[in-house]
Amino acid sequence: MKKYKQIAKLCPIFQNLTEVEADSLIQRGKLLNLRKKETLFHHGDILEHFYIICSGSIQIFRNDPDGNEKTLNILTAKDIICDSGIFDQDCRYQYNATAVDEMVILAFSKAWLKENIKNYGGFALSLLAILSRKNQIMEVEFEQRITMRVEQIVICFLQKLCLAYSLDPSNFQLPYSKKLIASRLGITVETLSRTFQKLKEYGVSVSGSNISIADIEFAQNKLCTYCSVEDDCNVRKDLKRISS
Amino acid sequence: MKKYKQIAKLCPIFQNLTEVEADSLIQRGKLLNLRKKETLFHHGDILEHFYIICSGSIQIFRNDPDGNEKTLNILTAKDIICDSGIFDQDCRYQYNATAVDEMVILAFSKAWLKENIKNYGGFALSLLAILSRKNQIMEVEFEQRITMRVEQIVICFLQKLCLAYSLDPSNFQLPYSKKLIASRLGITVETLSRTFQKLKEYGVSVSGSNISIADIEFAQNKLCTYCSVEDDCNVRKDLKRISS
DNA sequence: CGTCATCTTGAGGAGTGTCAATAACTGTGG
DNA sequence: CCACAGTTATTGACACTCCTCAAGATGACG
Numbered sequence: 001m002k003k004y005k006q007i008a009k010l011c012p013i014f015q016n017l018t019e020v021e022a023d024s025l026i027q028r029g030k031l032l033n034l035r036k037k038e039t040l041f042h043h044g045d046i047l048e049h050f051y052i053i054c055s056g057s058i059q060i061f062r063n064d065p066d067g068n069e070k071t072l073n074i075l076t077a078k079d080i081i082c083d084s085g086i087f088d089q090d091c092r093y094q095y096n097a098t099a100v101d102e103m104v105i106l107a108f109s110k111a112w113l114k115e116n117i118k119n120y121g122g123f124a125l126s127l128l129a130i131l132s133r134k135n136q137i138m139e140v141e142f143e144q145r146i147t148m149r150v151e152q153i154v155i156c157f158l159q160k161l162c163l164a165y166s167l168d169p170s171n172f173q174l175p176y177s178k179k180l181i182a183s184r185l186g187i188t189v190e191t192l193s194r195t196f197q198k199l200k201e202y203g204v205s206v207s208g209s210n211i212s213i214a215d216i217e218f219a220q221n222k223l224c225t226y227c228s229v230e231d232d233c234n235v236r237k238d239l240k241r242i243s244s
Numbered sequence: 245m246k247k248y249k250q251i252a253k254l255c256p257i258f259q260n261l262t263e264v265e266a267d268s269l270i271q272r273g274k275l276l277n278l279r280k281k282e283t284l285f286h287h288g289d290i291l292e293h294f295y296i297i298c299s300g301s302i303q304i305f306r307n308d309p310d311g312n313e314k315t316l317n318i319l320t321a322k323d324i325i326c327d328s329g330i331f332d333q334d335c336r337y338q339y340n341a342t343a344v345d346e347m348v349i350l351a352f353s354k355a356w357l358k359e360n361i362k363n364y365g366g367f368a369l370s371l372l373a374i375l376s377r378k379n380q381i382m383e384v385e386f387e388q389r390i391t392m393r394v395e396q397i398v399i400c401f402l403q404k405l406c407l408a409y410s411l412d413p414s415n416f417q418l419p420y421s422k423k424l425i426a427s428r429l430g431i432t433v434e435t436l437s438r439t440f441q442k443l444k445e446y447g448v449s450v451s452g453s454n455i456s457i458a459d460i461e462f463a464q465n466k467l468c469t470y471c472s473v474e475d476d477c478n479v480r481k482d483l484k485r486i487s488s
Numbered sequence: 489c490g491t492c493a494t495c496t497t498g499a500g501g502a503g504t505g506t507c508a509a510t511a512a513c514t515g516t517g518g
Numbered sequence: 519c520c521a522c523a524g525t526t527a528t529t530g531a532c533a534c535t536c537c538t539c540a541a542g543a544t545g546a547c548g
Contacts, residue, residue: 064391072383084376087369094380117369121362124372125331128361131375132328136338138382139316145390146430147308150536179494186390191536193496208495208545394504423526435504437528452513452527 004031004054008106011052011078012130016122025116025123029106034058034099040081047091050113051081056103059180062095071183074100074176076164080130086110100176145186150195153185155204155219158211169216174209248275248298252350255296255322256374260366269360269367273350278302278343284325291335294357295325300347303424306339315427318344318420320408324374330354344420389430394439397429399448399463402455413460418453 005026014022029052034040040051043062057076061069072095075081085091117124144153162169174181182192196206203214213219249270258266273296278284284295287306301320305313316339319325329335361368388397406413418425426436440450447458457463 062387070387070391072387084373084380087373087376094383114369117372118365121365121368124361124365124368125358128368128372128375129328129331131372131379132331135375135379135382136328138379138386139338142382142386142389143306143308143314145386147314177494188537189495190497190538194536197496421526432505433527434506434529438504441528 004104004106005029007054007077008052011080013052013080013123013126016126017120021120025112026106028112029108032105032107034103034105036099036101038099040097040099040105041093043093043096045093047083047085047093048110050086050108050110052106052108053077053079053081054104054106057100057175058103058105059098059100060095061098061183069183070186071180074180074184082113082127082131086113100180150185150187150191151198151202153187154192154195154199155202155216157181157185158204158213159216159220162216169213171210171212174211178209248348248350249273251298251321252296255324257296257324257367257370260370261364265364269356270350272356273352276349276351278347278349280343280345282343284341284343284349285337287337287340289337291327291329291337292354294330294352294354296350296352297321297323297325298348298350301344301419302347302349303342303344304339305342305427313427314430315424318424318428326357326371326375330357344424394429394431394435395442395446397431398436398439398443399446399460401425401429402448402457403460403464406460413457415454415456418455422453 008026008029009022014025017025031054032040034056040058053075055077057074058081059071060073060075060081061071064070081097083091083093085094117127144156148156159169161167161175162172165175176184178192179189182189185192187195196204199206199219202219204219205212205214252270252273253266258269261269275298276284278300284302297319299321301318302325303315304317304319304325305315308314325341327335327337329338361371388400392400403413405411405419406416409419420428422436423433426433429436431439440448443450443463446463448463449456449458
């Protein structure tokens with residue numbers, strides 16, 4: 001299964017290491033296979049591993065008091081699962097992780113992570129950069145959720161989707177169920193459904209899981225005063241929005 | 245001004261270092277004084293420093309398209325100002341930072357930070373832990389903003405305030421203007437004002453900036469099914485809410 | 489073909505933002 | 519000490535957005 005370790009090596013966490021260093025680090029990881037809907041860990045489980053996703057996608061979610069799933073994130077290849085508590089002792093997961101489709105995951109021990117951070121300065125820098133980036137994305141999403149209308153949020157989501165999966169905006173399939181998407185965006189399925197209707201005015205047509213967006217730039221501009229898709233897709237740098 | 249460097253040394257970022265190491269690192273910092281409403285940096289400024297707050301508090305905010313301030317955070321003594329971009333080259337601030345009251349801040353160069361991360365494994369671990377913690381708090385707040393009612397959010401904020409500033413819940417002064425608080429909570433001043441009225445039913449009385457909460461536990465429990473104040477106040481560890 | 493989950497559509501309502509008018513507070517200069 | 523301007527805070531009326539509940543429609547899969 002060297003193929004999967006090759007994928008893991010593309011994870012940004014190894015970017016500041018030499019080929020040899022990265023190889024030796026990856027050797028310590030164990031490959032896991034998850035089937036669709038199989039759970040990697042539950043909310044409350046003791047946090048003992050650090051994961052790198054090699055293929056497939058996984059839903060990170062919590063169950064709110066009413067029993068509804070609140071999806072915090074959907075992670076895919078080259079993403080890492082690294083809870084904040086990994087640097088504490090005896091910490092537990094604050095959420096669940098369940099495979100959306102078939103997956104392959106590399107698992108490393110907590111000790112492995114701590115040791116390498118201390119020994120490899122470059123490794124620490126990479127992890128810091130990744131966590132910082134995650135932080136930044138969360139800030140943007142938080143702001144979006146407050147400031148923007150659902151139409152804008154959905155359009156932004158679709159655009160991110162196309163960039164992340166290299167999909168053709170003029171005709172593509174949704175990689176997840178609408179239920180999952182709604183949960184990820186923090187809205188109800190009903191609202192998502194209605195929003196897709198409204199988006200027809202902007203050249204977005206939806207039938208089943210088939211989407212086609214006539215002119216994504218147009219739709220974006222029509223809807224978003226400033227929309228920071230770049231932030232989520234490693235295209236940042238050129239900050240168009242020095243608004244203050 | 246050794247007094248302020250002593251405060252800076254209490255910043256969690258130095259926790260994994262020896263006294264001597266911490267001292268030598270702090271020597272490299274420059275003390276800055278800010279007057280009330282003075283700005284540390286603007287959105288769009290080139291990111292060149294890492295800051296530790298020694299005294300006073302600072303508002304981290306962005307101006308949305310309508311010209312309203314969106315307060316991302318309010319930082320106080322022992323907090324750090326460390327933007328995600330600090331590990332990139334030529335990055336710019338994505339927000340403004342303006343002093344709420346008189347402040348003293350220690351400033352370090354970007355290079356200082358990178359160097360020490362590479363050289364001191366413990367330093368890297370501390371920074372990672374801090375950023376992770378920040379991440380976690382953001383996740384909680386994000387969830388709060390979606391799931392909870394404004395009454396709950398306000399009560400949680402008040403409780404955090406009391407813990408953070410060691411205030412007596414039964415009688416204390418708000419340390420910031422209501423405008424700033426509303427902005428921080430992502431609501432309008434009008435809504436905040438009305439919410440304070442509603443909270444009277446729960447034993448919270450507000451007149452001007454004077455607050456008195458009869459029984460904060462009672463108010464909490466009445467309002468919050470699960471409320472994670474602990475998370476924001478380093479009291480975590482005992483996770484009561486393994487709900488899923 | 490039936491069952492179950494997912495999705496769509498409608499009606500109704502709760503909650504928060506917007507706008508506007510007024511009141512309270514803060515600080516400045518005479 | 520007061521008068522004035524500018525900010526901050528309160529209160530009311532209203533609109534809009536999204537959620538809830540309910541009923542069907544569509545689709546997946548044994």
